[in-house]
Amino acid sequence: MTDSEAKSRAEVLRALIEKANHDYYDLHSPTVGDRDYDMWERELLQLEEEFSFLKTDSSPVRRVSGGLQEGFKKVRHDPPMQSLDKTHAKGELVEFDSFIGKSVSGFSYVIEPKVDGVSLSLKYSDRVLVTAATRGNGAVGDDITANVLTIGSIPRRLPPTAPAELEVRGEAYMTREGFLALNARQADDGLEEFANPRNACAGSLKQLDPKVTASRPLDVVIYNAGGVGCDGFSSHTEMINAFAEWGFPTTPWIKKAANIDEVFSAIDELEKLRHTFQFEIDGAVIKINERKFYNVLGATAHGPRWARAYKYAPERAETVVEDITVQVGRTGILTPVAELKSVFLAGSTISRSTLHNEDQILRQDIRIGDHVWIVKAGDVIPAVDSVITEKRTGSERIFKMPSKCPVCGGEVHREEGEVALRCINPGCRAQLCRRLEHFASRNALDLKALGERVADALVNSGLVKDVLDLFSLELSTLENLDLAEGSAEDSRSEKIKECELPGLFSKPVRKFGRNAQNLLKALEESRSLPLHRWLYAMGIAGIGVSAAKEIALAHEKFTDLPGSSVLKNVLENDLKKGKERLILPIKVEAAKSLLAFFESEYGQRFLARMESLSINPMSEKKNPPASSGPLSGAGCVLTGSLSRPRQEYAALIEKAGGIVQSSVTSKTKYLIAGENVGATKTEKAKKLGTIVIDEARLIEMLSGK
Known part of the structure; x- marks a missing residue:
């Protein structure tokens, strides 16, 4: 390769890496896979080593990637928060081991999970947390102290055994369960869903309002020392044990290794366990355990020479988008869904994947007939990762969202600030079916006998036109309910209609039967459920399980909610500035949504119907759990x-x-x-x-x- 060719290729690689960094760190929306990114970094690094005139301090492989955001004070890191050199091949770990062996002797290794989250620095003065900052560009990060103080697992004050002045570093993450719940709320509110837990965590920490961060299920793992307070430790494992004794959350899995073969055994063992952690991991971190060698081995401009990150191969599978259908949710949101050729991935067979919204389809340029790579976001949700464009034949079809609701034919509308289309017909059968399912869910009224098929049958038979109609159902009617009634969403795909041959396959009659008694019993028991369960069951935008509990604690009974002075005070407090503004447990969005609900025509009818049914749920604060419970206060x-x-x-x-x-x-x-x-x-x-x-x-x- 000539100098000119090397320069040209380096410019291309830098542009690709800078674009990927911007998408990942600033937009929290990655557009390339880890393997491609790492390959570009490695190729650029090799070019800069081979053609020394290409080396510059501004090169993306010679500085830490990560964005700074307006609205936050800046914090300088001393020493800088570096990242780790990465490898996907065990052969390169052998080379790493050889380099270490030539430089020092009498060393051992320690292996930990590589948490896929957001890097943090925590500084303590007089054992009190004073500053929390993101990594940023490595030299300077954003001050997010107010947001980090909302994470319950981070100690605000350290015990007397800890150094008075201390800096520790680690990774913030969003739990897998929390990620699923957050995306469900985002979808209900018509907001864009997060691609993965790492993006959700980054977006949560970079909120200008700490109340938003407080509502997100965040946690941390502390795994390294900062610039002060940790010089006395002889080994990494000794330091981690001390962190745990001081109250910091530390890695739940750690292994020592005497040689490179034991390192390989450890990273293989960790890979088998990767789905058992409450956080996502994308590899293993291999470090020298003896800290006395850190200064001897030193660091490059990019990262320390005494550690490596071994990246696991991404779990993904190739399949075909056979169709794109549209489903209608309980709040009327139209969600496009990829109907996939069945494929096995990470322990389960995948045949469908949400495409979230029209913007996402356009951004990824997904077409019917495309070959695609699918992954599991958060190791749970099937997601289309990318299109394999080189396999296109020209027969693929561009998908367009419908201009009418695919179920009821009603008008659809896109609210300002939302990414989703909504069916605005309040009588839409699909919405009612999904509202019934939510009404019966575990955190709501827990009506185990009322699942998707029963909800569809109740709506399609005309027995239920509103969720409260459930309380007027009679046993004989329910027992004879035909569960073979078609789904409320049958009209979402022409494929269903094409498969129906009149007279050839008649639908069998399947009665609800004895389950009818179970449903009526559960409905009767639900009358006495606490207020927060009913609040959540109503399915009002912005009122999830936590918000429902906070609102219920501030009220005695259901009939106190319409025109509630407590909720109005929340809205008034939000208009205040500076020290006058209080941090209240009830979120503004939840208060606004609930007040608007009861002011609406439907809300007035719902309230009147509750009164006619003599249902007036009480807050648990009127009937607190018995102090003599088997786990009381534990x-x-x-x-x-x-x-x-x-x-x-x-x-x-x-x-x-x-x-x-x-x-x-x-x-x-x-x-x-x-x-x-x-x-x-x-x-x-x-x-x-x-x-x-x-x-x-x-x-x-x-x-x-």
Whole structure:
């Protein structure tokens, strides 16, 4: 390659990397995969080494990537917050091991999960947290102290055993369960959903209003020292143990290795466990355990020479977009869905994937007939990662969102500031079906006998035109309900109509039968459920489980909500500035939505119907949990793989008087350890005086044994 060719190629690579950095760090919307990005970085680095005239301090491979945002004070990092050199090949780890062996002797390794989150620095003065900052460009980051103070697992004050002046560094992340719940709220509100937990975490930390951050399920893992307070530790593992004793959340899994073969065993073991953590990991971090060698080995402009990040191959699969259909949600939002050729990925068969909204389809240029790569966002949600454009034949079809609701034929509208189209017909059958499902969900009225098929049948038969019609149903009518009634969304795809041959395949009659009695019993029991369950069941935009609980605690009964002075005070407080503005538990959006609901024509009818049915849910503050419950006042943390959903156990723990926490602190009484829990997490818990129990013991305690 000539100098001219090298210069030209370097310019192309720099442009690609800078564009990718902007999309990833500033827009929180990555447009290239990790492997492609790492390949570009490596190629540019090799070019700059081979053609020295190409080296510049401004090169993206010789500085840390990451954006700074307007509206935040700037914090200078000393020493800089560097990133790690990455590799996808074990052969390169052998070269790394050889380099270390030629430089020092008597060393060992330590292996930890590479958390896919947002890097943070926490500084303490007189053992009090004074500054929290993002990595930014490595030299300067954004001051996000107010936002970080809302993360409950981060200690505000350190114990006397900790240094008075201390800086630690780590990774903030959003839990997988929290990510799913947040995206569900975003979808309900017509807002753009986050692509993955890392993007959701970054967006949450960069909020100018700490109340928004406080509403997001964030946590941290502290894994490194900063510029002060940690010089006395001889090894990395000794330092991590000290962090845990001082109250910091640390990695739940860590392994020592005496040689490179043990390193390989550890990273293979970690890869098998990657889906068991509550955070996403995209690789393993391999470090020299003995800290005395860090200065000897030094660092490049990009990162330390004593550590490497080994990136796991992305779990993805190739498939074909056979069609794009449109489903209608309970708030009227029209969501395009990719109907995929079935493919197995990460433990399950995938045949559908949400495409979120029309803007997303245009951004990714997804067409019917395209070959695509799919991944699992948060290791849970199937998502179209990218289009394999080189496989296009010209027969692919561009998709356009419908101008009418595909179910009811009603008008659709796009609100200002929203990314989604909505069906604005209040009588839309699809919306009612999904509202019924929400009304019956576990966190709402928990009507186990009322699932998707039953909801569709109730609506399509004309028995239910509003959720409160459920309370007027009679046993004989329900028993004879035909569950073979077509789905409210049958008209969403012409493919369904094409497959119906009159007289050839008649639908079998399937009666609701004995389940009718179970549903009526559950409906009767739901009358006495606490206010927050009813508030959530109503499905009002902006009122999730947490918001419903906060609102319920501020009121005594359902009939106190219309025109509530508490809610009006929340809106008035939002207009105040500076010190006059209070940080209130009830969010402005929730207060605004609830007041607007009761002022609407439908809200007035709903209120009147509740009164006619003699349903007036009371707040739990009028009937607090018994102080003699088996877990009364006990802080509980759930970790590892459990046989039942965590949400279910959390509800049972709260019912028994316990307090569910996101991570182990000095206030945690019980750590409920499922399968595949790292020894580090249980050891940390024991050092803090926490009692470690298994799932079987929890079940015994919940039953009062």
